[in-house]
C-alpha cells in the first residue's frame with residue numbers, strides 16, 4: 001500500500017523526501033511541492049478505517065483551524081491508491097522526541113511550549129472543537145529563534161477517533177493524560193486542560209503524575225491526590241493543581257484562563273538553584289567528565305585554520321585515499337597505509353604522513369623517505385579558504401580560484417607561482433607523469449564551491465556582476481585530467497539564480513546541492529534574522545525552499561549522510577543538527593559553548609575555547625565529556641577513534657591527539 005502510494009506520488013505535484021513517521025492510520029511523509037519547493041507533510045489515511053463520508057465531515061473542522069499553534073491542514077489529496085492529508089510540515093518532530101532527546105529543556109522553555117499549546121487550544125475551543133487527545137506525541141515542533149514553537153496536531157482526527165471508539169472499533173486513547181470523566185466517556189474543554197496539566201507536570205518534573213497499567217492509572221486519575229516535588233516553584237504548583245482537579249468545575253474553565261495563569265507564573269517565577277543544577281546534569285546526559293589523556297605530537301609554528309585527516313586503515317583508504325592515485329602512481333610513500341594530516345595556514349598546505357598510525361600511543365614521527373622527514377608544504381598563490389580531500393587529490397578553494405593539488409606533490413613540496421616541473425613519477429602504465437598543482441577553475445569575483453565526496457561533481461555558485469545574486473552551476477570533474485570541467489547546465493544561461501547573501505554551499509549527495517543564504521532584517525537590511533535553505537538537483541531543478549527563522553554560523557557537512565551541523569549565535573549552549581532527507585531539525589542542548597565542530601561516521605564532536613569537549617552520537621545524544629587543551633583553532637576526527645586538535649595562543653601552538661577509545665564515550669569503536 002505505502003509502496004504504491006509512494007509510486008503514485010512520484011507522478012503527483014509533490015516530491016517525496018522521506019518517511020517521517022508511522023501513525024495508527026497510515027504513514028507520514030515529508031514532501032516538497034514540485035513547483036514552489038514548499039515543504040509539506042503527507043499523512044496517509046487508510047480507507048478502511050476512515051470511511052469517506054465520515055472523513056469529509058471532519059475535514060471541514062480541520063480546514064477551518066488556522067492558527068500558529070495548530071498544524072494546519074491544507075487539503076485532502078486523492079490518488080488511485082489512497083488518500084492523504086496535506087499538512088504543514090513540522091521539522092522539529094514531536095514534543096515526546098524533544099523530551100527524550102533534548103536533555104536541556106530549560107523550565108522557561110517548558111512554560112513557553114505550554115503557553116503555545118494553550119493558545120492553539122483556545123482557538124479550537126472557541127470554534128467548538130475539543131481535541132480529546134493532548135499528549136506529547138500529538139504536539140509537533142517548528143524552529144524559532146528563541147526555542148521551539150509547539151503546534152497541536154491530530155485535531156479532527158481525534159474527534160473522528162471518538163466516533164471510532166463509539167463504534168467500538170478503537171481503543172480508549174492515552175490513559176496517562178485522561179481526565180477522570182473521560183473514563184466514563186464524557187469530555188469537555190476542561191478535559192483538554194487536564195491533559196495540558198499532566199503535560200506541564202511531566203515537562204517540569206521529568207515524569208508523569210500517575211503511572212502504571214491502564215486500570216491503575218484510571219483509579220489514580222479518579223481518586224489519588226497529585227503530589228508535586230517541592231523543587232517546582234509554588235506558583236507553578238498551584239497552576240498544576242488547578243488543572244488536575246478531579247471535578248471539571250474546579251479546573252480552569254477556559255484555555256485563556258489557564259494560559260494567563262501560566263504566563264503570570266512564567267514572568268514571576270524564580271527557578272531555584274537545585275533545580276537549575278538538575279537541569280545542568282540532564283544537559284550533560286548524565287555523562288561525567290572523563291579522564292582524557294592527550295598526546296602532544298608537535299609544536300606548531302603557525303596558527304592552523306583547518307585540519308584534514310586521512311586515516312590510513314584499509315577501509316577508509318578506499319574512500320578517501322583515492323583508488324585513482326593508488327592505481328596510477330607507483331612507489332609513492334602515500335600508497336603506504338598510514339595516517340595523513342593536512343594543516344592549512346594562509347597560502348600553505350602542509351602534510352605529514354604517519355606510517356605507524358597517529359594513535360599508536362606516544363608522539364610518533366612522520367614517515368621518513370631517504371632519511372628525509374615527510375613533512376612537506378605546498379604554497380599556493382592565494383590564501384586557502386578550505387581544503388577538500390578527494391580521490392583525485394586535494395582541492396584547495398581560494399578567494400578567486402580552485403586548484404587541485406596531487407597528493408604526491410607533498411613528497412617534495414612545491415611553491416607556486418614558480419611552477420617548476422617536478423621530477424616525473426612513473427605510472428603503472430609505464431608512462432611518465434608530471435605533477436603540478438592544477439588550476440581547476442578561476443573566477444572574476446567571489447564564489448562558493450562544494451565537491452561531492454567521490455570527487456566526481458563540483459557545485460559552484462559564482463557571484464554575478466550585480467554583486468548580489470549568484471548563479472549555481474554544477475561541473476563534472478571527470479575525467480580527472482581535464483582542467484576544463486564540463487558544465488551540466490549547458491552553460492550558465494540555464495543555471496538557477498540563488499538568493500542573495502549566499503554563505504554556504506554543500507553537496508547533499510551525488511544528486512543534490514544545498515545552498516544557504518542569510519535572511520536580513522526587512523527594515524534595517526543589516527542584522528541577520530534567519531537562513532534560507534534551497535536544495536537543487538544536479539540539473540538545477542529546485543526541490544526545497546524554506547526559511548529557518550534563526551541565524552546560523554559554522555555550518556558544515558557531517559559524516560552522517562544527508563546531515564548538516566551548525567551553531568546558532570542566539571543559542572550558544574546548543575548545536576543544531578539539520579537532516580536534509582527527510583528534513584528534520586534537532587537542537588541539542590549542551591553545557592558548553594562550542595566554537596569548533598568535527599564530524600565522524602559515528603557522531604560529532606564539539607569543542608569550546610576553554611578545552612571542554614562534548615561527544616554526541618549520531619542521534620544527537622551526549623555520550624561523552626572530557627577536557628582537552630585550551631585555545632583550539634582547528635579540530636578533526638581521525639577515523640575511527642582519533643581526535644586531532646591544533647591550538648594557538650600567544651604565538652605558540654601545539655598539535656594534540658586524543659584516543660577516544662580510551663575515554664568513556666559509550667561508542668563502540
Ligand SMILES: Nc1ncnc2c1ncn2[C@@H]1O[C@H](COP(=O)(O)OP(=O)(O)OP(=O)(O)O)[C@@H](O)[C@H]1O
Nearest residue numbers: 020021022023024025028041087088089090154157
Ligand atoms: N505535520 C507533520 N510534520 C512532521 N512530522 C509529522 C507530522 N505529522 C506527523 N508527523 C510524524 O509522523 C508520526 C506519526 O504521526 P501521526 O499523527 O500519524 O501518528 P499518531 O500520533 O499515531 O497519530 P494518529 O493517532 O492520528 O495516527 C509522528 O510521530 C511525527 O513524527
